[in-house]
Amino acid sequence: MNERSATRLRNLEASLAQGGSLRLAEAAALCDVSEMTIRRDLAASDGALVLVGGLLMRADDPRHAPAYDLAVQRDRYAEVKRRLCERAVATLEEGDTLFIDCGTTLMPMAASLPSDLSLTVVTYALNVADAVSARPGVRLWLLGGLYQESSRSFDGDDMAVTIARLGINKAFISAAGVHDMKGLSCFHFHEVAPKRAAIASAEHRVLVVDPSKRGLVRPARFAGLDEIDEVITEQGSIPV
Incomplete structure (x- = not known):
């Protein structure tokens, strides 16, 4: 050089x-x-x-980071993620069917679902399913397929079709990148189909995002910000 x-x-x-x-x-x-x-x-x-x-x-x-490390992501902004998920849980209503996305942002939500509400949770994430299965009174629908260790989630050909058949009231979506122009993106391409299916079929689409994701673009784009109804951030809940 x-x-x-x-x-x-x-x-x-x-x-x-x-x-x-x-x-x-x-x-x-x-x-x-x-x-x-x-x-x-x-x-x-x-x-x-x-x-x-x-x-x-x-x-x-x-x-x-060019590669996604679930253990590292779990510890980053942990307290912020807990506060964001408290706001998400506060929006739940009796009888809701929820889609809870994969990753670590929504883990505090899965672990703190109220036991006094009758809820159904749809997810393709094993860590989310583990947390939900320990909550009394919460019905779990785990979407299966080929297990992807990198994100502790499943990759299935018919996953999008199954999600489209379900009556999802609220979809809680996570993203590794949130960009005003480029939209929402993630590290893994196998996550695109279930994310898009949940966004397409849910009555209300909620993005839960910590500050480290703002302005970033990851390899797999899955939606535009205009496809989200509400964003839960450190600044509060913002209608889109």
Whole structure:
């Protein structure tokens, strides 16, 4: 790598020192070179910066982790997730049939469902099912298929068809990326079908999201923000 290339990369690393990301075009403009030159710089670099979906970011930024680690995600923003799920639980009504998405954001909700309401929970996530099965009076519908260890969830060909047949009152959706323009995304492509089916069939669609997901784009896009009725965030519950 020549000195000019190394200087450009150092400048980009300094720009990303506090986290966040740069579009490839923004990085090129910042260095006053073409996008192809930035791509060549990255190809010859030590991998400190990575390009994902047209966004340049630090490889060691945990918010942009290229792989999903369920154990790590469980401990991140744990207290925030608990508070968000308290708000979600407060919206439940007698007789509701709920879709609870996979991941760790909605785990506190699954573990704290009220025992004085008659509820049915539909999920394809094993960790959610484990928590729900311990709640008295809550009926569990676990969607099966091929088990995916990375997200502790199932991948089934007929999952979307089954969800479409169910009368889901409220779908609680999680996302690994929430972007104003690019919409909602996740790490795993097998999650797209059940998420989309739940969004399509539910009477009310609720996105529960902690601050670390805002502004991010993950590999598998599954919906636009306009397909969600309500967003539960640290700022409260916001109708969309």
